[in-house]
Each structure stands twice: as C-alpha cells, then as structure tokens.
Amino acid sequence: MRMLSMMSVLALSSMWVGSVEAGPTYSATEVAYVSEVSGRVVAFMEGRPTLLDALDVVADQTRLDLLANSELRVCHSQTKRVFVLKGPLTAMISQKGVIADNGKRTIVSTETCAASTVSRHQGGFISRAVSRAP
Numbered sequence: 001m002r003m004l005s006m007m008s009v010l011a012l013s014s015m016w017v018g019s020v021e022a023g024p025t026y027s028a029t030e031v032a033y034v035s036e037v038s039g040r041v042v043a044f045m046e047g048r049p050t051l052l053d054a055l056d057v058v059a060d061q062t063r064l065d066l067l068a069n070s071e072l073r074v075c076h077s078q079t080k081r082v083f084v085l086k087g088p089l090t091a092m093i094s095q096k097g098v099i100a101d102n103g104k105r106t107i108v109s110t111e112t113c114a115a116s117t118v119s120r121h122q123g124g125f126i127s128r129a130v131s132r133a134p
Contacts, residue, residue, distance in 0.1 A: 031095050032058040032074045035113065039070025039087060064091045075113035082111040
C-alpha cells in the first residue's frame with residue numbers, strides 16, 4: 001500500500017514539473033484588450049465570429065459589431081488610450097486606432113491605460129490603478 005501511494009505522488013508531481021507556462025503568449029498582431037463590455041459585442045477575428053468579454057485580446061484588423069444598447073471599452077496598446085464604443089455600431093480596430101464604419105474616428109476618453117504584459121509568476125492577485133502601501 002505504501003509503495004502504491006508513493007507511486008501516485010511521483011506520478012502527480014511529474015505532471016506539474018516542467019509543464020507550467022508563465023501566462024498567455026501574445027503575438028505581434030494583437031493590438032488591444034477589452035477592459036469592459038456590456039451587452040453583446042461580436043469580433044470577427046480570422047474569419048470567425050467571437051463574443052467579446054472582459055480581458056479578451058483583440059488582433060489587428062478585427063471588425064467589431066456592437067449590437068443595440070451595447071458598450072465596449074478597449075485599451076489600445078500602441079496609443080495607451082481607452083476607446084469607448086456604443087452600439088449599434090460596426091468598427092475596425094488596427095494598430096493605429098479604432099475607426100467606425102462610417103469613416104469617423106471613434107470616441108477616445110481622456111483615460112489612459114496600461115499595455116498588457118505577461119506575468120512570469122504563477123498565482124497571486126493582479127490589479128490595475130492600485131497603489132502599493134510602503
């Protein structure tokens with residue numbers, strides 16, 4: 001019985017060692033992340049429709065379809081600005097910014113945002129705009 005339990009512990013520990021990645025990897029084509037979404041917002045990435053949710057990453061040249069009464073707030077990595085989109089609206093997000101279907105530039109709030117980064121640590125707590133006490 002003791003040998004069986006030791007083998008079980010060894011088998012489980014070997015599954016964890018060396019297979020842990022430090023977080024998601026981002027490609028160079030990803031230009032923004034979703035900070036907030038209300039209602040239904042569909043993103044067409046690589047020809048596939050996807051419902052967006054908070055913290056989703058958006059790639060370059062992604063078409064966004066916001067249904068009526070929907071609102072989307074995205075942090076654009078290059079401009080480090082928050083874009084606020086309200087539906088019904090169709091827009092395109094690129095490395096340069098966000099452009100509405102009618103060709104007008106979308107609303108940019110006065111808020112700035114932090115570019116997304118990949119953590120090298122597991123677990124813990126991630127927050128934005130919170131200062132750490134000394």
